[in-house]
Amino acid sequence: NAGVTQTPKFRVLKTGQSMTLLCAQDMNHEYMYWYRQDPGMGLRLIHYSVGEGTTAKGEVPDGYNVSRLKKQNFLLGLESAAPSQTSVYFCASSRAGTSRGYTFGSGTRLTVV
């Protein structure tokens, strides 16, 4: 049981390039989330999904797009990368219900130069 898997683990992009981060979970969780973590800022929610085919904006959605075509996958896209998007990105998933915590992936370290 792999849990939540993120690919790639590391990436360096040039300003203006695009890329997609992939998150896959094998726990049949309904909800999935993308966060970014920056020094001194804590975890900030970018986008989330409460089910296949549905997505919603979090607290810092600008510059990112997401898709949830399959229940087990949640993709995060950067259309035109900017240095301000240099961060560690974490994907997480959870079951429905307010008493459940999240399971996180191991993160993607992205540097935009």
Place this chain on the structure above:
Amino acid sequence: RKEVEQDPGPFNVPEGATVAFNCTYSNSASQSFFWYRQDCRKEPKLLMSVYSSGNEDGRFTAQLNRASQYISLLIRDSKLSDSATYLCVVNKGDNAGNMLTFGGGTRLMVKP
């Protein structure tokens, strides 16, 4: 005011010491509370849920005070391996799925 506030630390303690962290939350509608642990350059991992009556898991004790809207984590007999950042986590108490808000974390360093 941040939704979840924690003292960032670091808390530097010797092995064997008892250390306590507090966090405060602003949303009185919150119903679920957690402590997560995050090691350097790793993902956050669930340490324990926090229940209204307080709960214990080995050397770790969590308490919730709904009236004052704060949560605490007590670690007894600290080990070197307890060195990490501890995140206080609170749900938003709304119907938008299982939305959690993470505090900025409290860093603990246990020294020999």
